[in-house]
Amino acid sequence: MKVLICxxxxxxxxxxxxxxxxIGALPKALKANGCDVRVIMPFYKRIKDMNVAYYQGYAxxxxxxxxxxxxVFHSIYxxxxxxxxxxxxxFNRDQFYGYGDxxxxxxxxxxxxxxxxxxxxxxxxxxxxxxxxxxLIPYVLKTNYHQYxxxxxxxxxxxxxxxxxxxxxxxxxMSILYMPYSSSLEFGGCIxxxxxxxxxxxxxxxxxxxxxxxxxxxxxxYKLNNILGLRYFNFMGxxxxxxxxxxxxxxxxxxxxxxxxxxxxxxxxxNKKALLEEFGLDPNEDVPLFGLVSRLVVQKGIELLMxxxxxxxxxxxxxFILMGSGDKIYEDFFxxxxxxxxxxxxxxxxxxxxxxxxxxxxxxxFLMPSxxxxxxxxxxxxxxxxxLPLVRETGGLKDTVIPYNQFTGEGTGFSFTNFNAYDFKEVxxxxxxxxxxxxxxxxxxxxxxxxxDYSWNNSALTYLELYNNLVR
Ligand code: GLC
Numbered sequence: 001m002k003v004l005i006c007x008x009x010x011x012x013x014x015x016x017x018x019x020x021x022x023i024g025a026l027p028k029a030l031k032a033n034g035c036d037v038r039v040i041m042p043f044y045k046r047i048k049d050m051n052v053a054y055y056q057g058y059a060x061x062x063x064x065x066x067x068x069x070x071x072v073f074h075s076i077y078x079x080x081x082x083x084x085x086x087x088x089x090x091f092n093r094d095q096f097y098g099y100g101d102x103x104x105x106x107x108x109x110x111x112x113x114x115x116x117x118x119x120x121x122x123x124x125x126x127x128x129x130x131x132x133x134x135x136l137i138p139y140v141l142k143t144n145y146h147q148y149x150x151x152x153x154x155x156x157x158x159x160x161x162x163x164x165x166x167x168x169x170x171x172x173x174m175s176i177l178y179m180p181y182s183s184s185l186e187f188g189g190c191i192x193x194x195x196x197x198x199x200x201x202x203x204x205x206x207x208x209x210x211x212x213x214x215x216x217x218x219x220x221x222y223k224l225n226n227i228l229g230l231r232y233f234n235f236m237g238x239x240x241x242x243x244x245x246x247x248x249x250x251x252x253x254x255x256x257x258x259x260x261x262x263x264x265x266x267x268x269x270x271n272k273k274a275l276l277e278e279f280g281l282d283p284n285e286d287v288p289l290f291g292l293v294s295r296l297v298v299q300k301g302i303e304l305l306m307x308x309x310x311x312x313x314x315x316x317x318x319x320f321i322l323m324g325s326g327d328k329i330y331e332d333f334f335x336x337x338x339x340x341x342x343x344x345x346x347x348x349x350x351x352x353x354x355x356x357x358x359x360x361x362x363x364x365x366f367l368m369p370s371x372x373x374x375x376x377x378x379x380x381x382x383x384x385x386x387x388l389p390l391v392r393e394t395g396g397l398k399d400t401v402i403p404y405n406q407f408t409g410e411g412t413g414f415s416f417t418n419f420n421a422y423d424f425k426e427v428x429x430x431x432x433x434x435x436x437x438x439x440x441x442x443x444x445x446x447x448x449x450x451x452x453d454y455s456w457n458n459s460a461l462t463y464l465e466l467y468n469n470l471v472r
Contacts, residue, residue, distance in 0.1 A: 291363030
């Protein structure tokens with residue numbers, strides 16, 4: 001089985017969010033199960049500057065009235081072949097997204113991927129597209145490449161990592177795109193890349209079974225729920241894994257002290273103490289420490305923290321260490337909290353892998369009150385490091401965190417159902433109470449969280465089964 005995975009980002013080359021982690025880890029698990037898998041993504045300036053990719057050849061695609069050059073570069077990372085689409089015009093820039101011509105840039109990418117296949121002489125059985133930036137590929141394959149038998153037989157899978165971002169552009173973009181018009185492309189009077197992919201891919205997936213059901217509803221579907229309904233029987237949810245080699249408390253070089261199931265109680269204590277010290281807090285490791293590592297955007301439910309965190313800080317002994325960047329309103333809110341409670345609350349505005357890993361290892365409770373969460377990786381990383389996630393029951397959070405049951409002692413974390421700050425607060429108090437008053441129950445939850453399997457293997461097998469069903 002030969003599979004080409006396409007995406008706009010992939011770790012360790014380019015990362016803004018969880019998509020990059022998936023593109024960095026899933027191929028390894030597919031390969032371990034016998035799949036010949038390769039990845040293709042844009043050659044951003046940042047990747048160019050790494051100086052790890054070698055020139056393979058070139059091609060042209062038509063955009064508007066000109067033929068646009070694309071170079072193809074190649075690199076091998078942890079045994080996986082990565083191809084990069086070079087374009088001085090579209091990708092040699094500091095940021096990956098956020099430009100006025102993003103629609104044109106990723107349309108170009110989609111056309112370029114299909115030409116790059118010829119350049120590198122890797123004819124896949126299946127192309128696995130991810131998120132809107134790759135959304136035109138299934139359509140262009142069916143239309144422009146229809147008459148080439150070796151292309152005509154290629155199957156396509158489209159994975160939705162976040163339905164909120166759809167790639168919506170004015171209809172007049174059609175005039176520069178060299179492809180026929182079809183109603184598949186149009187939604188609400190605009191070109192919609194994600195809708196196109198949902199209509200045209202052979203199979204659609206998203207990154208958890210619960211999110212799969214949620215996006216079929218008005219609340220979660222961001223207007224595409226009825227379109228997804230048309231593909232109901234070709235739409236499945238497959239839960240993401242995490243990179244269990246990178247996120248391993250036993251070997252992680254970034255954390256203060258390595259630990260495993262054998263010595264997790266002392267191990268976590270040592271990490272908490274050092275983390276508190278590093279952030280300039282009193283290193284008393286006997287109080288509950290909340291952690292959060294997140295993009296600070298509406299999706300992540302930071303607004304639920306705003307009305308209740310003062311209450312929690314004033315009426316309990318808990319401390320907070322939070323990290324992330326994003327919308328100014330949330331960044332300002334964090335900075336003000338830090339000024340208000342310098343001995344209880346610290347934030348790191350920005351993102352750093354080593355600091356994130358220290359927070360995963362050092363905190364007791366990891367917060368993810370998301371409004372929606374297609375899968376979420378933070379909660380799985382937290383559990384692997386023995387930090388108990390406190391999550392809202394949505395998407396992948398619901399599928400991966402088993403809520404604490406005070407009668408049976410079952411659980412790997414805490415959860416609440418409604419998107420409501422007071423429900424959230426109650427569960428924060430429950431976690432604080434348990435931490436302060438029942439260490440035995442607490443440590444049992446930590447153990448249960450650390451024992452679970454978060455590797456990619458099972459999900460990779462499910463993807464392979466899907467690929468095989470399509471290609472057969
Ligand atoms: C997006 C989603 C997140 C998911 C990730 C990888 O970032 O917001 O929930 O884990 O994609 O699929």
